[in-house]
Amino acid sequence: xxxxxxxxxxxxxxxxxxxxxxxxxxxxxxxxxxxxxxxxxxxxxxxxxxxxxxxxxxxxxxxxxxxxxxxxxxxxxxxxxxxxxxxxxxxxxxxxxxxxxxxxxxxxxxxx
Amino acid sequence: xxxxxxxxxxxxxxxxxxxxxxxxxxxxxxxxxxxxxxxxxxxxxxxxxxxxxxxxxxxxxxxxxxxxxxxxxxxxxxxxxxxxxxxxxxxxxxxxxxxxxxxxxxxxxxxxxx
Numbered sequence: 001x002x003x004x005x006x007x008x009x010x011x012x013x014x015x016x017x018x019x020x021x022x023x024x025x026x027x028x029x030x031x032x033x034x035x036x037x038x039x040x041x042x043x044x045x046x047x048x049x050x051x052x053x054x055x056x057x058x059x060x061x062x063x064x065x066x067x068x069x070x071x072x073x074x075x076x077x078x079x080x081x082x083x084x085x086x087x088x089x090x091x092x093x094x095x096x097x098x099x100x101x102x103x104x105x106x107x108x109x110x111x112x
Numbered sequence: 113x114x115x116x117x118x119x120x121x122x123x124x125x126x127x128x129x130x131x132x133x134x135x136x137x138x139x140x141x142x143x144x145x146x147x148x149x150x151x152x153x154x155x156x157x158x159x160x161x162x163x164x165x166x167x168x169x170x171x172x173x174x175x176x177x178x179x180x181x182x183x184x185x186x187x188x189x190x191x192x193x194x195x196x197x198x199x200x201x202x203x204x205x206x207x208x209x210x211x212x213x214x215x216x217x218x219x220x221x222x223x224x225x226x
Contacts, residue, residue, distance in 0.1 A: 041220075042219050043205070044217050046216075098145075098157075
């Protein structure tokens with residue numbers, strides 16, 4: 001069973017609207033949680049990184065939250081733009097371990 | 113910095129042929145990772161190197177896969193012989209440190225084995 005589950009699998013939103021992506025993980029203990037953005041035909045690019053002691057981290061219109069007690073994270077996209085169309089991948093790192101646990105990703109499509 | 117460079121970007125080959133994927137990590141990064149991404153399984157770590165030495169190849173699916181890193185600026189992933197189930201996007205990533213450090217991914221090589 002995957003240790004990182006993401007939902008929804010995909011979503012479509014209108015330009016200018018907000019959306020929230022969910023990530024539930026079972027990796028324990030963990031060192032940090034990252035959200036990556038993967039544009040079509042490209043490699044993943046890191047958006048945010050949070051340690052287990054952080055609750056929120058922002059990067060422009062992207063805001064990630066973390067609840068280490070419930071093992072849940074979310075990525076909120078504000079005022080979506082067409083360029084936000086991509087796959088968003090939640091990645092959890094155990095402490096002192098290189099083996100990252102990847103979620104399957106949420107595909108976001110922003111329409112004009 | 114140009115980032116992680118991979119070549120070719122696309123490869124179409126026939127079953128049984130040898131395929132070689134190439135990667136140039138970011139200068140100064142001591143760690144290099146090879147990943148495979150498919151719709152069914154997402155991103156999977158195949159192998160990683162530290163200072164050109166393979167550390168963990170437990171993710172390599174079978175003996176048909178091999179990887180080398182002859183120097184700090186170049187690595188190859190070879191599949192011989194290739195099979196249709198090897199069709200996937202193969203990513204190379206590099207980082208300064210292995211633990212708790214952001215990995216920088218290349219653009220990937222999209223492989224199709226007919």
